[in-house]
Amino acid sequence: MTTVDGVQPAWHDWIVTNLRRGCNRQSMIESMVQAQFDAAFASTCIECIAKDMKNGASSRLSPSEPYRYEAGRIASGNIIALSDFTVKVAFRLNRPDVVLLEGFMSNAECDELVALSRQKLLPSTIVDPQSGDTKIIAARSSEGTYFQRGENELVRRLERRMSELMNWPVERGEGIQILYYRVGAEYRPHFDYFPVQDPGSAPHLAKGGQRVATLVMYLNDVADGGGTFFPNIGLNVTPLCGSALYFAYANSMSQVDPATLHGGSPVLAGEKWIATKWLRQNQYGG
Ligand SMILES: O=C(O)CCC(=O)C(=O)O
Numbered sequence: 001m002t003t004v005d006g007v008q009p010a011w012h013d014w015i016v017t018n019l020r021r022g023c024n025r026q027s028m029i030e031s032m033v034q035a036q037f038d039a040a041f042a043s044t045c046i047e048c049i050a051k052d053m054k055n056g057a058s059s060r061l062s063p064s065e066p067y068r069y070e071a072g073r074i075a076s077g078n079i080i081a082l083s084d085f086t087v088k089v090a091f092r093l094n095r096p097d098v099v100l101l102e103g104f105m106s107n108a109e110c111d112e113l114v115a116l117s118r119q120k121l122l123p124s125t126i127v128d129p130q131s132g133d134t135k136i137i138a139a140r141s142s143e144g145t146y147f148q149r150g151e152n153e154l155v156r157r158l159e160r161r162m163s164e165l166m167n168w169p170v171e172r173g174e175g176i177q178i179l180y181y182r183v184g185a186e187y188r189p190h191f192d193y194f195p196v197q198d199p200g201s202a203p204h205l206a207k208g209g210q211r212v213a214t215l216v217m218y219l220n221d222v223a224d225g226g227g228t229f230f231p232n233i234g235l236n237v238t239p240l241c242g243s244a245l246y247f248a249y250a251n252s253m254s255q256v257d258p259a260t261l262h263g264g265s266p267v268l269a270g271e272k273w274i275a276t277k278w279l280r281q282n283q284y285g286g
């Protein structure tokens, strides 16, 4: 797309950021005209970039270019007031984009989700990079289950809350995944996104596009171990009942951020229950 290639990277990022914020396109054109752009050229650039963002396609960047960070999805501030819950920000990291939130779920909601899952646990699987099939491997020794989107009242309530927190439509999310780790169980470092170079990613990317962000919700306190760790940045998040860990790793140009390599460290004492939500670029299922 030659028109967009003519825009400097800083302006490209400015357009992406403002489109994501829902800015009025006419006022964006006016700002660009003030910065000496031709109005028709500015308008075309904005339309092309908006189209690329919608399709999750890249018009400008090659996969080898460093990941470009864009405006975060989670509102700024120390306290985030959602319709039915007020959430505290425990910390924010910008590169990679990681936010830890306290009080995202009540203890009763955590207990209810665990109770609904306990009876239907199965060994966890991963996506085979070659075939795209799911398979059981030693590097992921948890057990788990899923809830379909909108499956019950609790799931619907949590989905609305997550959608509001992450400013992302419910329809662009996978069903909630529940994971249960016994003592010794772990999930070795991995990426949540589907690497485009792996043939096995294709069928997953075809259904809803790339994964763009993860929300891990801790459903209990773990007596020892079981932190979510990011080996490339030396971060280890302690699981605390009701907290939620957000991290984002795909931008509007479909680049993915390898700094978000992460895993679940072995549970040393007690047990660990989490719920995971993955956001997709496009509508997923349904
Ligand atoms: O167990 C954890 O803390 C991390 C889980 C995880 O990485 C995942 O579900 O993709």
Ligand SMILES: [Fe+2]
Binding pocket: 190, 191, 192, 262
């Ligand atoms: Fe993960």
